[in-house]
Amino acid sequence: MSNQFRLNAQERKIVGLAALGGMLEFYDFIIYGMFSVYFAHQFFPSNNQLLSIIESYVVFVLGYLSRPIGGMLFSHIGDEHGRKKVLVITIILMGISSLGIGLLPTYQQIGVIAPIGLVVFRLLQGLALGGELPSTYVYISESMPNKRGSGFGITMVGVNSGLLLGSLINQLLNFAFTPAELTSYGWRIPFILGGVICLISYKIRQTLHETAAFQRIEDKPEFPLGFLFKHNLPQMIAGIATTAIMSGLVVVAIIFMPTYLHNILKVENRTISLIMTFAMLSNVLMIYILGKVANTTSPYIILRNLLIACVILIPFSYWLISLQFYAAGTIILATLEGAAAMIIPYLVTCLFPAKIRLTGVAMCYNIGFTIFGGMAPIIISSGIKADYGIYATPLIYMFVIIIVCAIGLGYAKRHSHQAI
Known part of the structure; x- marks a missing residue:
C-alpha cells in the first residue's frame, strides 16, 4: 500500500474503536437469525416446523422494520449533537436488548408474554442498529476523507467479523453441546455473552472524539429529515436502491443460510457451523483486499463490476449447492457479500x-x-413452501436485487453530492 494511504496512529485508533463496536453490535443483531432454528418453536409453538421458523422470522423482520425508526431518531441526534453521542447510546441499547433475549422465559413458562417480550427486545435491537452502523459509516468517512478505502476496509472487516464471531460461537456450541442441549438452553449463551460484552465495551466508545467535518457545520437544518426529503430525495432513492445488493446478500448468504441449509436442505448443524466459519473468513478477507483497491478505484466502478460478478457467480453458487457442494456455494456467496459490505x-x-x-x-x-433484507427470509421460506423450488426461489430473489441495485447505481452516478 502506498504511504499516502497508510493510517497514522490516531486514524488507526479511530478505525479500531469503530470496528470493535460495530462488530459487537452486528454480532448481537445477527445471532437471532443464526440461532432461531433452535428456539423458534419455544416461542412460537406449532406442529409444522417450517411454520414456526416463518413465524420466528416475522420477529426477525420486525427488527428490520424498527431500524428506519432508529435511523430517524439517532440520525437526528447525530446531525444535531454529534456522531459520537449516537455511537455511545446505541451500544448500550444493543447490550440491554441482547441480554434480555438471552434471559427471556419461553412460551411454555410464561405464555403469550414470551413472544411479546421477544418482539420488544428485537425491536430495541433494530432501533440500536438503525443508528449504530450509519453513524459508524459517517464517522469513518468524515474522519479520513482521503483514506476512505483503507478506513472502510478495516472498519468493515471489524463489523463483518461480528458475523464471523457469530459463526465461531455457533460452531463451538455445536461441538460442545448436543442438539437437544442447544435447543434446551445452549442457544441463550451467545445472546447473554454479546449483551454483557456490549455493556462493558461502551466505555471504549467514550474515548472517541467528534469529527472535524461535523464541528465545521454552520448551517445545520432544524429538522434534518425534512431537509433531506425536500432537497436530497434523488440521492436517498439512489442510496436505498444500491443498498439492495448488500442487504440481500448478507441475509441470503449469511444470516438465513444456516436455517436454509439445515431445515430445507437437511444438512447437519455441525457441518453448517464449519461451512459458515470458512465462508466468513473468505468474507472478511475480501473486504480487506477491496478496501485497498478502493483507495485508487472509484466506488462506481467497483460496484458495477460486483454486479457483473453477481450475475455470473450467484447462479453458479446455487448450482454447486444443488450438487451438494454446500461449502463451495456458500463461500462464493459470502465472498460476494464481503465485496458489497465494503x-x-x-x-x-x-x-x-x-x-x-x-x-x-x-x-x-x-x-x-428493511425492504430487501428483512423480507428475504419470509419471501424465500414462503416461496419454497409454495413449491417454487428450493434453489430457484433464492436465485430469483437475488436477480431482482441485482436489477434494483443496477438502476440505483446509475441514478447515484447522476445525483451524488461527491463524485463517485
Whole structure:
C-alpha cells in the first residue's frame, strides 16, 4: 500500500474503536437469525416446523422494520449533537436488548408474554442498529476523507467479523453441546455473552472524539429529515436502491443460510457451523483486499463490476449447492457479500452533504435493509413452501436485487453530492 494511504496512529485508533463496536453490535443483531432454528418453536409453538421458523422470522423482520425508526431518531441526534453521542447510546441499547433475549422465559413458562417480550427486545435491537452502523459509516468517512478505502476496509472487516464471531460461537456450541442441549438452553449463551460484552465495551466508545467535518457545520437544518426529503430525495432513492445488493446478500448468504441449509436442505448443524466459519473468513478477507483497491478505484466502478460478478457467480453458487457442494456455494456467496459490505457504505456516504449526511445514510441503509433484507427470509421460506423450488426461489430473489441495485447505481452516478 502506498504511504499516502497508510493510517497514522490516531486514524488507526479511530478505525479500531469503530470496528470493535460495530462488530459487537452486528454480532448481537445477527445471532437471532443464526440461532432461531433452535428456539423458534419455544416461542412460537406449532406442529409444522417450517411454520414456526416463518413465524420466528416475522420477529426477525420486525427488527428490520424498527431500524428506519432508529435511523430517524439517532440520525437526528447525530446531525444535531454529534456522531459520537449516537455511537455511545446505541451500544448500550444493543447490550440491554441482547441480554434480555438471552434471559427471556419461553412460551411454555410464561405464555403469550414470551413472544411479546421477544418482539420488544428485537425491536430495541433494530432501533440500536438503525443508528449504530450509519453513524459508524459517517464517522469513518468524515474522519479520513482521503483514506476512505483503507478506513472502510478495516472498519468493515471489524463489523463483518461480528458475523464471523457469530459463526465461531455457533460452531463451538455445536461441538460442545448436543442438539437437544442447544435447543434446551445452549442457544441463550451467545445472546447473554454479546449483551454483557456490549455493556462493558461502551466505555471504549467514550474515548472517541467528534469529527472535524461535523464541528465545521454552520448551517445545520432544524429538522434534518425534512431537509433531506425536500432537497436530497434523488440521492436517498439512489442510496436505498444500491443498498439492495448488500442487504440481500448478507441475509441470503449469511444470516438465513444456516436455517436454509439445515431445515430445507437437511444438512447437519455441525457441518453448517464449519461451512459458515470458512465462508466468513473468505468474507472478511475480501473486504480487506477491496478496501485497498478502493483507495485508487472509484466506488462506481467497483460496484458495477460486483454486479457483473453477481450475475455470473450467484447462479453458479446455487448450482454447486444443488450438487451438494454446500461449502463451495456458500463461500462464493459470502465472498460476494464481503465485496458489497465494503463498497456500499463508502458509496452511500458520498451521496450527501455533511449537514444531513447521517440522516441520509441512515435512511438509505435502514430502508434498504428493511425492504430487501428483512423480507428475504419470509419471501424465500414462503416461496419454497409454495413449491417454487428450493434453489430457484433464492436465485430469483437475488436477480431482482441485482436489477434494483443496477438502476440505483446509475441514478447515484447522476445525483451524488461527491463524485463517485
